[in-house]
Amino acid sequence: MKRHLLSAGDLSRDDVTLVLDTAAELAKVASRPVKKLPTLRGRTAVNLFFEDSTRTRTSFEVAAKRLSADVINFSAKGSSVAKGESLKDTALTLEAMGADAVIVRHQASGTPLRLTNWIGGSVINAGDGTHEHPTQALLDAYTMRERLGRLEGLRVVIVGDVLHSRVARSNVLLLATAGAEVTLVGPPTLLPVGVEAWPSATSYDLDAVLPKCDVVMMLRVQQERMNAAFFPSAREYSRRYGLDARRMASLPEHAIVMHPGPMNRGMEIAAEVADSMRSTVTEQVANGVSVRMAVLYLLLGGAEPAIGAEPEAEEVVA
Amino acid sequence: MTRFLLRGVRPLGCEPADLLLDEGRITETGPGLDAAGAEVVDGDGLVALPGLVDLHTHLREPGREDAETVETGTRAAAAGGYTAVFAMPNTDPAADTAGVVEQVWRLGREAGYADVQPIGAVTVGRAGSRLAELGAMADSAARVRVFSDDGDCVSDAVLMRRALEYVKAFDGVVAQHAQEPRLTEGAQMNESALSGVLGLRGWPAVAEEAVVARDALLAGHVRSRVHVCHVSTAGSVEIVRWAKAKGWQVTAEVTPHHLMLTEELARSYDPLYKVNPPLRTAEDVHALREALADGTVDCVATDHAPHSLEYKEAEWPAAAPGMLGLETALSAVQEAMVDTGLLDWAGVAERTSARPAAIGRLAGHGRPLAAGEPANVVLYDPSARWVVDPARLASRSRNTPYAGRELPGRVVATFLRGRPTVLEGKPV
Numbered sequence: 204m205k206r207h208l209l210s211a212g213d214l215s216r217d218d219v220t221l222v223l224d225t226a227a228e229l230a231k232v233a234s235r236p237v238k239k240l241p242t243l244r245g246r247t248a249v250n251l252f253f254e255d256s257t258r259t260r261t262s263f264e265v266a267a268k269r270l271s272a273d274v275i276n277f278s279a280k281g282s283s284v285a286k287g288e289s290l291k292d293t294a295l296t297l298e299a300m301g302a303d304a305v306i307v308r309h310q311a312s313g314t315p316l317r318l319t320n321w322i323g324g325s326v327i328n329a330g331d332g333t334h335e336h337p338t339q340a341l342l343d344a345y346t347m348r349e350r351l352g353r354l355e356g357l358r359v360v361i362v363g364d365v366l367h368s369r370v371a372r373s374n375v376l377l378l379a380t381a382g383a384e385v386t387l388v389g390p391p392t393l394l395p396v397g398v399e400a401w402p403s404a405t406s407y408d409l410d411a412v413l414p415k416c417d418v419v420m421m422l423r424v425q426q427e428r429m430n431a432a433f434f435p436s437a438r439e440y441s442r443r444y445g446l447d448a449r450r451m452a453s454l455p456e457h458a459i460v461m462h463p464g465p466m467n468r469g470m471e472i473a474a475e476v477a478d479s480m481r482s483t484v485t486e487q488v489a490n491g492v493s494v495r496m497a498v499l500y501l502l503l504g505g506a507e508p509a510i511g512a513e514p515e516a517e518e519v520v521a
Numbered sequence: 522m523t524r525f526l527l528r529g530v531r532p533l534g535c536e537p538a539d540l541l542l543d544e545g546r547i548t549e550t551g552p553g554l555d556a557a558g559a560e561v562v563d564g565d566g567l568v569a570l571p572g573l574v575d576l577h578t579h580l581r582e583p584g585r586e587d588a589e590t591v592e593t594g595t596r597a598a599a600a601g602g603y604t605a606v607f608a609m610p611n612t613d614p615a616a617d618t619a620g621v622v623e624q625v626w627r628l629g630r631e632a633g634y635a636d637v638q639p640i641g642a643v644t645v646g647r648a649g650s651r652l653a654e655l656g657a658m659a660d661s662a663a664r665v666r667v668f669s670d671d672g673d674c675v676s677d678a679v680l681m682r683r684a685l686e687y688v689k690a691f692d693g694v695v696a697q698h699a700q701e702p703r704l705t706e707g708a709q710m711n712e713s714a715l716s717g718v719l720g721l722r723g724w725p726a727v728a729e730e731a732v733v734a735r736d737a738l739l740a741g742h743v744r745s746r747v748h749v750c751h752v753s754t755a756g757s758v759e760i761v762r763w764a765k766a767k768g769w770q771v772t773a774e775v776t777p778h779h780l781m782l783t784e785e786l787a788r789s790y791d792p793l794y795k796v797n798p799p800l801r802t803a804e805d806v807h808a809l810r811e812a813l814a815d816g817t818v819d820c821v822a823t824d825h826a827p828h829s830l831e832y833k834e835a836e837w838p839a840a841a842p843g844m845l846g847l848e849t850a851l852s853a854v855q856e857a858m859v860d861t862g863l864l865d866w867a868g869v870a871e872r873t874s875a876r877p878a879a880i881g882r883l884a885g886h887g888r889p890l891a892a893g894e895p896a897n898v899v900l901y902d903p904s905a906r907w908v909v910d911p912a913r914l915a916s917r918s919r920n921t922p923y924a925g926r927e928l929p930g931r932v933v934a935t936f937l938r939g940r941p942t943v944l945e946g947k948p949v
Contacts, residue, residue: 289831289834289835290834290835290836290839291834291835309836311836311837311838311839312709312719312720312721312790312837312838313719313720313721313790313836313837314790314836314837316789316790317790317791317836317837331720332720332721332838333720333721333722334719334720334721335720366717369720372718372720395716395717395723396712396713396714396716396717396723396725397713397714397715397716397717397718398714398717399714400714401714401717401718
């Protein structure tokens with residue numbers, strides 16, 4: 204039985220379509236005077252956030268509440284073995300409380316998969332370290348499909364700190380499944396070793412790829428990367444990989460500009476680009492609620508949860 | 522002292538013979554020996570090897586007795602067929618003075634399951650800034666000959682050079698944990714396409730190979746002995762091969778887990794498979810097996826690293842690196858090297874007993890199975906199969922990467938100077 208959403212790679216093409224179609228249906232609720240469905244009444248969803256993320260936590264909270272689920276926000280300090288409650292004890296506590304879904308954000312890659320060892324309910328990955336953020340990829344796909352009408356054959360350029368980006372990883376997996384063509388662009392220092400093996404192309408030259416794309420997705424660049432010699436200065440980064448008005452002008456007429464937020468205006472994205480008609484930044488936020496409603500609905504709603512695949516852990520260990 | 526007649530064993534896998542153990546020595550070998558007054562051990566089908574010697578064991582005492590003690594660790598050693606282990610100095614306090622190494626050495630003598638030969642820290646507190654009193658440790662009752670900051674690399678080139686030079690005065694060797702620290706800050710697993718996919722920070726092969734190359738050059742330059750701990754990459758093998766061809770005194774060890782397991786296990790994010798240096802690729806495993814077979818890598822060393830459960834039930838980056846090794850080492854060597862045709866049992870004895878004893882300058886171990894030699898003997902049944910059950914290990918910890926896995930071969934008996942430490946597969 205499919206129970207968890209840990210990686211965008213767990214989703215088949217049909218799963219993706221189902222989530223996005225379901226999200227489109229559920230989005231209609233948002234335009235009603237009463238924005239609430241009784242679907243998950245009596246079910247409990249726990250927001251287990253080890254890392255501060257008001258945006259993602261709130262998005263899941265709104266999604267769950269619109270489906271009438273009870274929502275518990277459980278913020279935990281970054282756990283360590285030496286001090287504080289261990290991950291296992293936190294998991295066992297939530298399990299004892301009878302959580303139907305645990306939505307987890309953690310600074311350590313792989314933590315959602317670890318939690319499935321101790322939690323009987325559904326585990327939803329809301330961002331783990333530098334690994335994945337599958338609901339972000341789903342809401343991005345939803346936004347692309349809504350704006351451009353399809354995913355198949357779309358040329359998507361993802362720009363920036365791919366090395367540390369869970370958004371990029373999930374998008375590459377999901378978009379490849381959906382039949383889009385992804386190109387990753389960034390300084391070589393911020394593209395992971397072995398990226399050639401990913402189902403995407405890579406380029407170091409942003410100007411070369413912009414005229415031939417349908418979607419350009421800018422990734423947030425953390426200031427601290429500068430100190431670790433990933434690039435010489437914020438200005439140089441911005442010059443080579445930032446999306447400013449001049450670069451935006453080289454995009455095809457229909458192309459859209461995406462950003463998972465929060466944005467560093469003036470760094471990876473110029474203010475006039477962020478506020479332009481091409482920008483989907485606020486739509487992405489709105490779509491995030493619909494997509495997360497769809498995920499919760501499909502994982503918890505029916506007798507037979509419909510999306511996601513069982514994690515591969517067992518077969519790998521064997 | 523009881524005399525033991527090991528009846529019909531196959532010394533180094535050769536034709537069956539009897540071995541008579543008396544007064545701590547092998548007194549007679551050959552077919553049909555007289556059993557008069559001796560306890561007979563039926564050795565039919567068992568391979569007899571010299572007691573194994575581990576150049577790389579973490580016994581955790583003093584400091585982390587919750588994970589392992591000298592007693593439990595040497596019991597595990599005996600259960601794995603070992604009669605001597607070299608204890609790494611990353612204890613608390615670190616084994617960086619004559620006092621601490623003597624304490625560990627004495628605890629080993631009291632436990633009695635295996636000889637414990639302490640390794641001394643190269644630098645004070647293993648902090649990598651000042652040389653520890655290497656001479657005092659060498660002159661102590663523990664007679665330390667191997668020095669290492671294992672777990673941490675002696676990354677400072679000048680300090681490494683001085684250590685290599687200094688230990689020449691007492692025929693010592695510096696055992697290097699080769700890990701360039703800046704290239705491995707926060708590193709979690711082998712850097713590869715897989716680490717990129719899993720979002721775990723990479724530990725690149727070059728961080729090991731750069732240090733192996735530098736140390737080989739230094740050892741050649743000052744004509745001293747360097748030993749490379751837990752070689753894990755195909756590139757390191759190439760460098761060691763090159764250094765040996767130069768005639769430099771460079772030796773190397775490989776762990777059983779680097780002969781058996783690959784980085785693919787990290788997909789589970791189960792920190793049981795987190796170890797330092799990390800599990801590498803199938804190509805590396807292949808190169809390490811070949812190198813052990815052709816002698817480029819001198820010996821097998823377990824890097825037995827016990828950790829209590831809470832350090833392995835954490836999220837991957839928070840978990841402690843390391844895995845148990847002593848009780849599964851010979852089975853792993855059989856599966857990786859013998860059953861694949863890469864080594865015969867004489868080769869296994871060389872790589873698991875004679876060479877490590879020679880590198881560590883440990884007298885009385887790693888000797889031939891011949892009359893007059895110390896009666897350090899392990900009897901091993903290569904036709905047995907067993908499923909590893911962590912709860913049934915002699916170690917105090919449970920972090921074996923082979924839990925639930927079937928392995929070939931079982932240690933049936935271990936003798937330390939003629940006294941059984943294991944009989945019928947169980948520590949005595």
